[in-house]
Amino acid sequence: MSTTPPPTVFTRTDPALGAFALRPVDPNTDGELLHGWVTHPKASFWLMGEATLPEVEREYHSIAAAAHHDAFLGLREGEPSFLVERYDPAHVELVGLYEPEPGDIGMHFLTAPAGEPLHGFTLTVITTVMEFLFTDPGVRRVVVEPDVRNTAVHALNKAVGFEESRRVAKPEKEALLSFCTREQFAAATGGAR
Known part of the structure; x- marks a missing residue:
């Protein structure tokens, strides 16, 4: 089994706060790290609090094999610091709950538990x-579906341009359910257009 991490796919x-990068999750080598993150009390909205290490590894092997879902490990200054999942909402998570538009992409993110907040x-x-997400020229709008009780992430979403649409069961x-177009993101942050 290779211990070389997958190549970086994005940097900024x-x-x-310095250098940030994303690389694909390697379920074989990242499983233990991710298990510690997703089962931490801080990650309650990730809904894996009781998951065992083999269950977490299976989940990320399943995502790695999926056609419409992938996961990335986020690094800050070379250290694993956050987790990102990207999905096609026409096929995963929101099927039948809203009318997807061409160029929609779904996203989840989780920051690692930290001793001292930064x-x-x-x-x-x-x-x-x-x-x-907006480096893909085909992406026109990011779709998120956080728990209605997760007020901290709602505030973060608004800060980068998301507009709340409606509750979905x-x-x-x-x-x-919330959406952010390229234009909304650019207006909120000066970011990608």
Whole structure:
């Protein structure tokens, strides 16, 4: 089994917090790390709090094999710091719950538990994720469906340009469907156009 991490697929430098990068998750080598993150009490909205290590590994092997879903490990200054999932909402997560438009992409992100908070870190992470998603010229709009109770992520979403649409009932949660176009993101952050 190779221990060489997958190649980086995106990088950006934040003036305050330094170098950020994304690479595909390797379920074989990242499983233990991700298990610690997704089962941490801080990650309650990730809905994997009781998952065992083999269950987490299976989940990320399944995502790696999926045609419409993928996962990325986010690095800050070379250190694993956040997790990103990208999905096609016409096929995953939101099937039958809204009318997808051409160029829609879905996203989840999770920051690693940290001993000492780093001011602005989570906003920098979501900005990095959005810039990454908009590097694909086919992406016109990012779709998210966070738990309606997750007020912290709603505020972050608004900060990068998301507009709340409506509540949708998913099997695992009541979600707040929200959208952000390239133009909304650019207006909110000065980012990708």
